[in-house]
Amino acid sequence: MQTEQKQRRANGELIGAGVAMFVEKSGLGPFDDVRITVNTSGMVEVVTGAASVGQGVETVVAQICADTLGVRYDAINVIHGQTNRIARGLGAFASRVTVMTGEATRLAAIKLRDRILAIAAELLQSPAADLDIVDGLIVRSGGSAGPSIRLAQIAAALAPGSKLLGDDEPGLSAEASFESRHMTYPYGVHIAVVKLAADTGAVAIERYLVAYDIGKAVNPMLVNGQIVGGVAQGIGGALYEEFAYDDRGEPLSVTFADYLMPTSREVPDVEVIITEDAPSPLNPMGLKGAGEGGANAVGAAIASAIDNALGMPGAITRLPVMPQTIKALLKAKIESGA
Structure with a gap:
């Protein structure tokens, strides 16, 4: 040149x-909250207090949730900017959404995944460590043969009055917050x-x-x-x-x-x-x-x-x-x- x-x-x-x-x-903090819910049809809803200003937050949050939870990307619906759905949110500024909301999404998906596998282990009479979630289906890890169950069935099993609930609230959901004091x-x-x-x-x-x-x-x-x-x-x-x-x-x-x-x-x-x-x-x-x-x-x-x-x-x-x-x-x- x-x-x-x-x-x-x-x-x-x-x-x-x-x-x-x-x-x-x-990645300006100090926090971001996310709640993820699986309904009885197997669809996943991610609710966040972040804001979309055309930067593609819906796509990124759905990708992170899909990869962590083990579901298809097109099975996820991202809800944002609705204060009646989530208590806290800081919006989109200082190039922060993927860093803060993305990590909060990953943490919530990990919590939800652990709960799903724990419930599936009880229903399938198999250790949770031997199970995996692939495209919304709970299967034996490593492709081993054995019974399987869908996320929709797990969500249905946690309806009000279910013995599987214990002291938990009905429904299949998890919340997480990511906090950071450093950019x-x-x-x-x-x-x-x-x-x-x-x-x-x-x-x-x-x-x-x-x-x-x-x-x-x-x-x-x-x-x-x-x-x-x-x-x-x-x-x-x-x-x-x-x-x-x-x-x-x-x-x-x-x-x-x-x-x-x-x-x-x-x-x-x-x-x-x-x-x-x-x-x-x-x-x-x-x-x-x-x-x-x-x-x-x-x-x-x-x-x-x-x-x-x-x-x-x-x-x-x-x-x-x-x-x-x-x-x-x-x-x-x-x-x-x-």
């Missing part, structure tokens, strides 16, 4: 590359390649790359999507979205005709590399947050790339970088004979 850029600069193009490295804070720290690098238009001062992003270590990617496609969306947001802050005011302090950017935002035309294809080289030691799954890793280094990477294209290290000192800023810098460079 550097050889190509050198050749293009020799042909008069204003092209440059910039790099920005970052460490992110994520997790994902990290990554952004690389931007830009080309400047000498006549208009416009900045075109030719290539953009992000490498991000998330510790453990429960759903890599969701992580990729969040990073790409974050880059689009970061490009807006780096090049377009300016808060302008007049001399009296009145805002001038009050409509979308005055406040520019990037579209699919301005946002390039973002190349994303997701790594899992450094799992967090603060939760058993090694999870770190992904929500902000796509946005927070964009401004620095693009500013660095513009500096490189101008051949003026440290020239860009504020964002967004507007075309008039580029033209002024080019004019100053020509006048100085640099």
Whole structure:
């Protein structure tokens, strides 16, 4: 890439590359609660106080529950944002949902799994240690031959008045809370390649790359999507979205005709590399947050790339970088004979 850029600069193009490295804070506590219930049809319901803002919390929570409990992903329904269903919840912010709610889900699923196997052991007259749950069916572990029973049958056996209940409440459910006083720290690098238009001062992003270590990617496609969306947001802050005011302090950017935002035309294809080289030691799954890793280094990477294209290290000192800023810098460079 550097050889190509050198050749293009020799042909008069204003092209440059910039790099920005970052460490992110994520997984803010202090707690998250989850309740998991299996009904008499064998369907699993996960109730959480977390919030969905389009980041795919339903998918991630269902995946973690399915893997831990031993049921099919499509047998799980995730309920969130309903205060009449669960007492506590802190919402979605600080890249926290997968870390906090995900671990609470895993803990609740472990508790529920242990209870299911204990009840199944009594019904099947077999030690719980010899049983496993596979796609919602309790079977002998290791594929050994023997009787089996479905989760729906276990749930039905725990109806009110059942002798299996003992002192427990009717129904097949478990609750868990995950608490954490320390945040997790994902990290990554952004690389931007830009080309400047000498006549208009416009900045075109030719290539953009992000490498991000998330510790453990429960759903890599969701992580990729969040990073790409974050880059689009970061490009807006780096090049377009300016808060302008007049001399009296009145805002001038009050409509979308005055406040520019990037579209699919301005946002390039973002190349994303997701790594899992450094799992967090603060939760058993090694999870770190992904929500902000796509946005927070964009401004620095693009500013660095513009500096490189101008051949003026440290020239860009504020964002967004507007075309008039580029033209002024080019004019100053020509006048100085640099």
